[in-house]
Amino acid sequence: xxxxxxxxxxxxxxxxxxxxxxxxxxxxxxxxxxxxxxxxxxxxxxxxxxxxxxxxxxxxxxxxxxxxxxxxxxxxxxxxxxxxxxxxxxxxxxxxxxxxxxxxxxxxxxxxxxxxxxxxxxxxxxxxxxxxxxxxxxxxxxxxxxxxxxxxxxxxxxxxxxxxxxxxxxxxxxxxxxxxxxxxxxxxxxxxxxxxxxxxxxxxxxxxxxxxxxxxxxxxxxxxxxxxxxxxxxxxxxxxxxxxxxxxxxxxxxxxxxxxxxxxxxxxxxxxxxxxxxxxxxxxxxxxxxxxxxxxxxxxxxxxxxxxxxxxxxxxxxxxxxxxxxxxxxxxxxxxxxxxxxxxxxxxxxxxxxxxxxxxxxxxxxxxxxxxxxxxxxxxxxxxxxxxxxxxxxxxxxxxxxxxxxxxxxxxxxxxxxxxxxxxxxxxxxxxxxxxxxxxxxxxxxxxxxxxxxxxxxxxxxxxxxxxxxxxxxxxxxxxxxxxxxxxxxxxxxxxxxxxxxxxxxxxxxxxxxxxxxxxxxxxx
Numbered sequence: 450x451x452x453x454x455x456x457x458x459x460x461x462x463x464x465x466x467x468x469x470x471x472x473x474x475x476x477x478x479x480x481x482x483x484x485x486x487x488x489x490x491x492x493x494x495x496x497x498x499x500x501x502x503x504x505x506x507x508x509x510x511x512x513x514x515x516x517x518x519x520x521x522x523x524x525x526x527x528x529x530x531x532x533x534x535x536x537x538x539x540x541x542x543x544x545x546x547x548x549x550x551x552x553x554x555x556x557x558x559x560x561x562x563x564x565x566x567x568x569x570x571x572x573x574x575x576x577x578x579x580x581x582x583x584x585x586x587x588x589x590x591x592x593x594x595x596x597x598x599x600x601x602x603x604x605x606x607x608x609x610x611x612x613x614x615x616x617x618x619x620x621x622x623x624x625x626x627x628x629x630x631x632x633x634x635x636x637x638x639x640x641x642x643x644x645x646x647x648x649x650x651x652x653x654x655x656x657x658x659x660x661x662x663x664x665x666x667x668x669x670x671x672x673x674x675x676x677x678x679x680x681x682x683x684x685x686x687x688x689x690x691x692x693x694x695x696x697x698x699x700x701x702x703x704x705x706x707x708x709x710x711x712x713x714x715x716x717x718x719x720x721x722x723x724x725x726x727x728x729x730x731x732x733x734x735x736x737x738x739x740x741x742x743x744x745x746x747x748x749x750x751x752x753x754x755x756x757x758x759x760x761x762x763x764x765x766x767x768x769x770x771x772x773x774x775x776x777x778x779x780x781x782x783x784x785x786x787x788x789x790x791x792x793x794x795x796x797x798x799x800x801x802x803x804x805x806x807x808x809x810x811x812x813x814x815x816x817x818x819x820x821x822x823x824x825x826x827x828x829x830x831x832x833x834x835x836x837x838x839x840x841x842x843x844x845x846x847x848x849x850x851x852x853x854x855x856x857x858x859x860x861x862x863x864x865x866x867x868x869x870x871x872x873x874x875x876x877x878x879x880x881x882x883x884x885x886x887x888x889x890x891x892x893x894x895x896x897x898x899x900x901x902x903x904x905x906x907x908x909x910x911x912x913x914x915x916x917x918x919x920x921x922x923x924x925x926x927x928x929x930x931x932x933x934x935x936x937x938x939x940x941x942x943x944x945x946x947x948x949x950x951x952x953x954x955x956x957x958x959x960x961x962x963x964x965x966x967x968x969x970x971x972x973x974x
Contacts, residue, residue, distance in 0.1 A: 478556070478722050485557050487717075492829045495718045497725035499648055503801060504709040504733035506650040509596070509794035510741035511657055511787050513705025515767045516599030518748065520857055522759050522766055524918070525698035526683025527673075527749050533695075534745055537702035538738035544868070544903040545709060545734040546892060547875040549727030552713045553888030556722035559808040560713040561585045561870045566954055568877035568885065575954045576945065581873045582809045583941040585710070587934070588866025589802040592708050594842035595860045596798050597632065598849070600791035601625035602856075606763035607784050610772070616764050618850050625846050628792065632799040633839040637825075637832050643800060650793035657786045658740050661771075662747035664783060669774040672750045683755075687920030696913050703910055704860040705741060707867050709733045711801035714808070727890040802838035807831035812954060845933070854919055854926050861914040861930035866937075872907035875900050 479489045514534075521530040551564045562582030569577040601624035608614035635643055666672075684694045712729030716722035719729075752758060753773040761769035767787070772780035810821035825832045845862065849855035878885050879900045892899055915934070919926040945953075 478720065481723065482557060482717060485555060485563070487557060487559075489717070490824060490829070491558070491717050493718055493720060494644065495715060495725075496720060497728060498651075499644060500712050500715050500719045500722075500725045501729035501732050502647045502651045503715055503797050504712045504729050505654065505736060506647055506793050506797040507592070507596075507708030507711050507801060508706060508733055508737040509654065509790055510705060510737055510744050511654055511790035512596055512599055512794040513707075514701070514741050514744055515748075515765075515787060516595070516602060516791070517701040517704055517857075517860060518767050519759070519765070521698065521701040522683065522755070523685040524701075525694055527678050527681040527752075529682065529695055529698045530701065530745055530749060531679055531742075533699050534702045534738075534742055537699055537706060538734075538741070540902070540906045541703070541706040542731075542734050542738065543899050544871055544875075544906065545730050547878070547896075547900045547903040548710065548713070548871055549730040550887065550891050550896060551874050551878055552716070552730060553723050553727040553890035554886060556713075556716035556719075556726050556888070557808070558714050558717040558804045559812070560710055560716075560805065561874055562809065562814075564874035565877055568874055568881050576950065577873060577877065579814065579945055579949060579953055580938075580941060581870050582814055583937060584866045584873075585805055585870035586809060586815070586866075587937045588707070588863050588868070588870060589710075589798070589805050590838060590841040591845055591859055591863035591866055591933075593629075593795065593798040593802050593838055594845040595704065595856070595863050596791065597628045597795040597842060598625050598846045598856055598859065600628050600788060600795055603765055603768065603784065603788050603791060604628070606761075606765040606768040607781065607788060609763050610768070610777070610781055610784075616762075622846065622850060626843055628795060629799075629839045629843055631792075632796045633836055635796055636799050636803060636830070636835040637828075643796060646793060647797055647800075650790070650797065653786075653793060654790055655740065657790055658744050661783050661786065662743055664779065665747040665751035665770075665774055668779070669751055669753070671753065673752050677752075678746065678749045685759075686918065693916075697916055697918055699910070700857065700860060700864065700914055700918075702741075703864050703868075703914070706734065706737065707863055708798060708801065710867065710871065711797065714801050714804040717804075723888045724890050727888070799835060799838050799842075802842075803831055803834040806834040806837055810834065814949070814953060848929060852925055852927065852929065854928060857918055858928050858930045858933075861918075861928060862933050864914050865911055865930060865934055868907045869911060872904050876904050879904070 478493060482489055518530070525533065555564050555567055557563050562578040562585060565581040566574045566578035601621050604624050605614065605616040605621050609616050682691065684691065686694055688694055709730050712726050712733065716726040719725050748767055748770055751770055751774040753770070758766045758769040758773065763769055768784050771783050774780070775783065806815065807822050809815055810818035815821055821834045821837055822831060823833050824830065845859055846855070848858070852858070879897060915928070915931045917928050
């Protein structure tokens with residue numbers, strides 16, 4: 450996509466509010482995008498269902514719920530797995546509703562940082578956009594890492610069961626790298642296939658959850674009691690405070706509910722984007738909320754031996770639950786269904802992640818931006834951004850070689866990065882009040898209360914998921930999420946103070962003019 454510096458976004462005077470401008474609902478997708486300051490370059494092929502499918506696939510209850518099920522069994526146990534999911538799902542719906550309203554007003558792949566720029570006071574708009582974008586990039590790369598690392602863990606469990614494959618940190622990292630390579634290749638050479646697979650993924654998840662839960666409900670000879678599922682509390686963290694364990698144990702559910710900003714990042718490729726994008730965000734959350742609760746209840750009721758499944762040699766208690774409850778053949782078959790869903794999820798995450806990198810680098814906000822926002826003339830997709838997303842995810846997963854809590858740390862980074870980026874535009878929209886011009890999809894009088902609940906919730910979880918998760922705290926158990934966040938934030942702040950504050954989203958600056966001129970020349974070649 451190219452951006453015309455003469456049309457650069459001005460947060461002090463949104464184009465739709467200018468005298469004589471048509472309301473957003475009356476404009477075509479391309480006209481609205483041009484009004485926001487960008488020219489249509491990406492192919493607009495996606496339907497509303499396909500847009501929803503990307504976010505639903507990235508949330509992926511068969512990925513998030515099950516890859517952190519081990520964490521949940523140790524950190525709160527069945528009671529927190531169940532009630533934590535209910536509570537977190539409700540709070541996430543508030544966050545998603547607030548985001549969806551803004552998405553309807555500004556349907557562009559830049560998403561969150563563009564929203565922040567439009568909603569902030571003009572004097573500080575570029576700074577708000579800069580740091581929102583960096584948190585968004587960090588969170589999306591971490592989500593990709595978490596999804597594909599979880600898929601590698603479950604694939605290792607299957608190989609252990611089927612071929613006596615010894616699961617070690619080194620081998621898990623190799624599987625992780627192979628999965629990232631697969632997803633990079635699909636997003637590079639199989640763009641049309643990716644679109645089809647995202648639609649297939651929705652039905653794979655829905656039918657997969659239905660088949661797995663039905664099997665776990667009817668096949669086993671014994672089930673746990675309702676009292677066990679709803680009230681049994683387990684604390685294997687080493688911490689003495691039950692309240693502390695409950696709070697940090699919410700990570701399992703909150704990590705699952707990430708990535709639904711993908712619907713916003715895909716709006717430049719979606720038809721009727723001002724309504725399809727926000728509907729995709731909200732629909733993906735509530736359908737995942739329902740499906741995830743059914744899935745978690747199915748697995749937790751089907752536990753045969755809590756301690757044995759917690760100590761499974763596969764390293765994945767859900768895999769052991771399937772085996773113990775259904776037998777080896779059926780258990781391994783349904784494990785493949787789970788792995789397939791996780792692979793769908795990772796593929797969609799790389800897609801959405803690359804679109805965010807593309808959009809952010811389009812405004813010069815990443816090192817070597819000129820490379821990352823190039824678009825393949827054959828597929829009309831940002832190929833270089835695809836591989837940056839994959840490589841960044843691999844780097845975040847490497848500490849697993851020396852740190853046993855690395856996976857939980859990666860998921861914490863994903864939650865912190867993404868949810869800060871989710872909350873900033875919402876906070877700015879609340880500050881703007883009646884000055885915010887709504888799109889065709891909005892919350893009406895519920896906008897402010899929903900927004901404040903969302904902002905407060907994000908503040909709470911940002912603190913919670915930076916805290917230590919295991920006691921005693923050592924180099925092997927250290928939660929490095931705060932370190933990763935501070936490193937990225939420190940880099941972004943240094944670059945901002947040294948240089949970017951002068952040119953980022955400043956259409957009059959020489960650097961911006963040169964970048965846009967180079968992009969125009971590239972577009973004509």
